[in-house]
Amino acid sequence: MYRILIVEDERSITHTLKKRLEKYGYECHTIEDFKRVLDVFQETEPHLVIMDINLPYFDGYYWSRKIRQISTCPIMILSARMSELDQVYGIENGADDFITKPFVMDVVLAKINGQIRRTYGEYAKNTERRIVQLGNTTLNLDTVRLSTPKQEEVLTVKELQLCTMFFEDFPNVVTRQRLLSVIWDEEGFVEENTLTVNIKRLRKKLENVQSSLELKTIRGIGYQLTVKDE
Template identity: 80%
Template sequence: MYKILIVEDEIEIATTLKSHIERYGYECHIVEEFEKVLDVFQEIEPHLVILDINLPAFDGYYWSRKIRQVSTCPIMILSARMSEIDQVYGIENGADDFIIKPFLLDVVLAKINGQIRRIYGEYAKEPESRILRKGNTALNLDMVRLSTMEKEEMLTVKELRLCHMLFENFPHVVTRQQLLSSIWDEEGFVEENTLTVNIKRLREKLKSIHSSLEVKTIRGIGYQLMEESK
């Protein structure tokens, strides 16, 4: 069953959405503590998020950016103000679609169905083409997870890009410059220590899931993903 997370501080709107969406086979969760949106997201692990802009503490754009650091799941912005500038700002902060208040429930449902089909269903790529396997380890690009038969770990967006590149080049060496250019080129100058920190985190996650893979440092060149020798 696909899970929908609703982040809306007007309880009547949130409960109305939940009631209508659940009638069509979805599992819905409503955020109640608006300082802990990311915590709830990581606990529920939804397939799609409906996210209001005007929220207590931090606005929806802030939480959209936070969610994008750990997931690629669809985010639908909910707002009474959706000018061209608002929509551009929403897209720049990670949104995939928009729901303009006041809205028709059937239009919301159609938008949800469309996003689910695009990402997970009939319009999505073949599942296996979005899962890379090396040794006993699978990298799921859609679910942003690294897993073995024993355990799994959620990745941040940067860890996902880094892991993806190492998997695609396995077992060849990838230079530090290649990793920096392909993963962080949109941010301009980035300290090389940032790459070192993310490699360390990736190694910890591989160890945590009992992966047969290891990331080796090739001094003066870069990194190499290999299977551990027994």
């Protein structure tokens, strides 16, 4: 299920978007504290962001720049002001598309579906597609999917980064320190529990696709991706 983060301070608009998008199978997250937009983005790891411009504390351009520093997920600007200059400024600050208020919900859905298809789905770049396979399991770095002949799962940004490291280092042990330093390469301190939670989610997705791979904990060191014994 694809996740969408709605960054909008008008509750009626937030409610309308959330209700309609959830009806069409999207998982939606909203902002309660507009000082924590980037924190919520990192916590929820959405596949797409709907970003209003006029927000409390900092505007949507500011948060788009912040998100663009750590993610390439699509950002759709939502605003009543959408002149050519506004659109140029939006693109320069990381926007991928624009929704003008008042909006038609069917148009919003079409734009979102298009961004999802182009970024993760059947319209994603297929030239020199980066695909890695181990056992019965395929990791597609372009469509952000973990799959087997039986099932597939869409990965979050952090899950993709973790999975890529494990596939590339197979069958070696990857230390916790290396995972933390490479994946969370930022100035702030990151609790190791954050890594543990993401490892747990990745294990669950390997289980969901009935993968022949197993992510083992090497006590005191880190983790090792192995192929299960038949």
